[in-house]
Structure formats: C-alpha cells, structure tokens
Amino acid sequence: xxxxxxxxxxxxxxxxxxxxxxxxxxxxxxxxxxxxxxxxxxxxxxxxxxxxxxxxxxxxxxxxxxxxxxxxxxxxxxxxxxxxxxxxxxxxxxxxxxxxxxxxxxxxxxxxxxxxxxxxxxxxxxxxxxxxxxxxxxxxxxxxxxxxxxxxxxxxxxxxxxxxxxxxxxxxxxxxxxxxxxxxxxxxxxxxxxxxxxxxxxxxxxxxxxxxxxxxxxxxxxxxxxxxxxxxxxxxxxxxxxxxxxxxxxxxxxxxxxxxxxxxxxxxxxxxxxxxxxxxxxxxxxxxxxxxxxxxxxxxxxxxxxxxxxxxxxxxxxxxxxxxxxxxxxxxxxxxxxxxxxxxxxxxxxxxxxxxxxxxxxxxxxxxxxx
Numbered sequence: 001x002x003x004x005x006x007x008x009x010x011x012x013x014x015x016x017x018x019x020x021x022x023x024x025x026x027x028x029x030x031x032x033x034x035x036x037x038x039x040x041x042x043x044x045x046x047x048x049x050x051x052x053x054x055x056x057x058x059x060x061x062x063x064x065x066x067x068x069x070x071x072x073x074x075x076x077x078x079x080x081x082x083x084x085x086x087x088x089x090x091x092x093x094x095x096x097x098x099x100x101x102x103x104x105x106x107x108x109x110x111x112x113x114x115x116x117x118x119x120x121x122x123x124x125x126x127x128x129x130x131x132x133x134x135x136x137x138x139x140x141x142x143x144x145x146x147x148x149x150x151x152x153x154x155x156x157x158x159x160x161x162x163x164x165x166x167x168x169x170x171x172x173x174x175x176x177x178x179x180x181x182x183x184x185x186x187x188x189x190x191x192x193x194x195x196x197x198x199x200x201x202x203x204x205x206x207x208x209x210x211x212x213x214x215x216x217x218x219x220x221x222x223x224x225x226x227x228x229x230x231x232x233x234x235x236x237x238x239x240x241x242x243x244x245x246x247x248x249x250x251x252x253x254x255x256x257x258x259x260x261x262x263x264x265x266x267x268x269x270x271x272x273x274x275x276x277x278x279x280x281x282x283x284x285x286x287x288x289x290x291x292x293x294x295x296x297x298x299x300x301x302x303x304x305x306x307x308x309x310x311x312x313x314x315x316x317x318x319x320x321x322x323x324x325x326x327x328x329x330x331x332x333x334x335x336x337x338x339x340x341x342x343x344x345x346x347x348x349x350x351x352x353x354x355x356x357x358x359x360x361x362x363x364x365x366x367x368x369x370x371x
Contacts, residue, residue, distance in 0.1 A: 027098075027122070029091065029355040030323035035263045035294065038185065038223040038232035039170050041122040041144050046102035047086045048362035052331020052344035053300025054314025056259040059195070059213035059243040060302075064106040064364060067118040070213045070239075071150035072162030072193040074106050074114040079338070080368025082106045088360040090122075093353075097125030108368075116150035124172070142172040150191075158198060164191035168234070170223065189220025189234055207247040214240045216264070222275065233265040233278055241298075251306040259298040267294065293319040300329070308335055312344070327353055331360075340364040 025031065028040040047065040050057035057069035064082035066073035086102040104118040124142040146169075152162040166189040173184070193215040201208040216238050222231035241259035248254070264279040267286050283291065300314030310333035318325040331344035346358040 025091070025094065025354050026323075027091070027124075029325050029353070030318070031320070033321055034323035035265060035267055036232070037235040037263070037265055038187070038225075039144055039146075039168055040235055041100070041120070042146060042168070042218055043235050043237065044090070044100055044122075046088075046100060046120060046360075047084065047104075048331055048342035048344040048360040049302075049312070049333060050300075051088075051346075051360040052312035052314060052329050052333075052342070053257060053302060054259075054298040054316045054329050056241060056257045056298035056300045056314060058215055058239045058241040058259050059211045060255070060257055061211070061243075061245075062195075064104045064116070065102075065362075066152075067104045067106065067116040067148055067150050067164070068102070068120075070162070070193045070195055070215045071116060071164045071191060072152050072160045072195040072215075073213065074108075074116045074150060074152035074162060075112065075154035075160035076195070076197070077106050077108055077114060077366075079366035080108050082364065082366045084362060084364040086360060086362040088358065090358065091354050092358065093356055095125065097123075099123045099125070112154045114152045116148075116152070118148045118150075119145065120148075121145045140173070144168070144170040144172070148191075158196060160195045162191075162193040162195070164193075164217075166190065166218070166220070168220075168223070170225070172225070185223040185225045187221045187223040187234055189218045189236075191215060191217040191219070203244075203246060209245045209247075211243045211245075212241070213243075214238075219264075219275070219279075233275070236264040236275075236279060238262045238264055253304050255302040255304075257298075257300050257302070261296040261298070262294055290321070294322050296323070296325075304333075309333070310335075310342075325353070325355065327355055338366045 026034050026040045028043045045051050045055040046068055062073035062076045064084040084104045088100045090098045090100045101121045106116040108114045122144040126139045126141050128139050146166055148164050148166045150162060150164040152160055154160040168187045170185045195213045197211040199209045201210055218234040218236045220234050222233055224231040239259055239261045243255055243257035245253055245255040264282045266278050266281050296318045298316050303311045312331040314329045316327055327346050327348035329344060329346055333342040342362040344360045346355050348356040
C-alpha cells in the first residue's frame, strides 16, 4: 500500500474529484460543490491583465493572450507579432510549489487573417511517496499541459470569428497508483469564438469604444485516467462579455468590462451520456434557480495613462453552491515602447479561500508595424 503526503491527497483528489467525496479543493481553487470535470486547470486565468480584472477578458482589447480568452480577437492585434509569457505560484495557501506557466504567441498574416499558438503548463511539484512502514518509495512530479493552435479572420473592420484546436495531457500519478497507466489522460478539444467592436462612439461627451465577445471553449473528447476509470467531461465553458472604453483625452482612458461564464457539462458530472448530450443537458438538469447559481461573474476596471501606466481592479463571484470562488483582484501594468509588464494580486480571506494572496506576472512584447 502507498501512503501519500498532503499534496498527493490534493493531486489524487484532482484526478478523481467527481468520485471521491474527500476532495475538498479543485486545482482551480473551487470548493467541493463545484461542477466536477477533468483537468480544471484549463479554467485558471493565466495572464496578469485579466487576472487583475476579476478574471474577465473575452471582450478586452486584443493582445496575444486572446489565445485563451477569445481567439477571434487575434484578427485585430496591432503588431505583426506579439509574444506573452505569464507565471503564477498557485494555491500557495495549501502547498508551496504548485505553479502555472503560460506562453502565448500571435502573428498577423494580413489585414484579415491571424494565427496564434499557446502552451499552458500546470506543475504540481514533487510529491514524496512512502509505504506502510514509512519507507521512502521515491518521488514523482505530477503535471498537466495543453497546446493550442488558433486561427482568426475578420469580416470588415468590426467583426471577427475564431477557431482553436487543443491537445491536453494530464499525468497526475505517473503510474504510482494502481495500474501502470492510471493517473494519465489525454484529450483533444476545440474552441469557437466571435468578437465585435465599434470604435466610433460618443458617450458623455467623450470618444468611446464598445466591444462584445463570446467564446465556447474545451468542446472535446472525455478524459479517462486509466482502463478502469470512468471517462470525465472536459470543462466545456460558455463565456460571453462586453467592454466599454471611454477616452477622456489624448492620454487618459478608462475601460469597464464584464464577463459571464457557464459550464456546459452536467451538474452531476455524469459519465454515461455523450458530450453533445451533456452540453444540452447543462441548461436544464437542475431547477431554474440552481441554473442561475451556475453562472460565474467577472467584472473589472482598467485605467491607462498615456498608454504607459495602468491601474486595474476587479471582482470574481462564483456561488458557494457551485464552487465558491469569490475574491477581489488588483493589479498594475507598465509599457515601454513594444515591451510590457503586468502584475496582479488576489485579495481574499486567508481562512476561506485557497487563492488568497495569489500573484501573477506577465511579460509581453510586440514586433512589427501594423499591417
């Protein structure tokens, strides 16, 4: 028999969260009431800009991180090439060495077409294994990653569509539990997205811009962690949102953004139905009031001064009955020519939230004149 450390308990809980009542925290920080899915790390906001805006980003102005939030926005990036790298220590209130890394790239092919690619890596850190007599059985390093490729095309100056293909790999036990393949899983998925903007508005005597976005992510195969394990749904998610920007003068502008999210998987995490059935059932498998509790809200404000310095704040709300992630977010951004640095901080109760004091860091760069 193998005995696991506290971290291993979290890892195994992440593998079998739909089937083990003992799993109290998902790897994305949700509580035990969250809708059960495989690979919840796919729902963690990777970059600092949106991380400071309450995890909102589907309708924000385009950048390389649109690969995660809304790939259709890539059609409107301002540079020929954009690169972004993000890093975050994760769940540091529980364990010290879980990290999330994200690398995202975007390339503008011409006035209408853009492509993107990204790598997301979730490292849970080394886990010590011991036997019944406290003898050391070595260590393993559980990890998960996804690789994305995106394509976006604009239709005119204000509307675009996007598609993404994704490969997902999850290795959470390295064969240390049960059969040699238990704890490892693979899946493929796709995203479909749209983006609309109007840059020629006048509101309250100021030039303004309105944007709307929608993204359905992780529509894909179920994931199984072994020949004897049930296949679990991926965290298929519908995200819709809007953003409004007011340009007060040549150097000051303020953006308000709001996102709404809903998982398109059965609330019970049932494994005996197909993915399309699960998507349709996700709108009616509980009472009407409970369905509204499954909607998660993200709201944020971003102020830019002279396109050099940004102040950000936001709030994320998830009903305690469906996950309980509630926290205030804060952040700053700096830009010097083509280079940018963004930082965000989650302010939450140390006692009530495993995400309290979470930090995110992002470095970005843009190259080439606008085509």
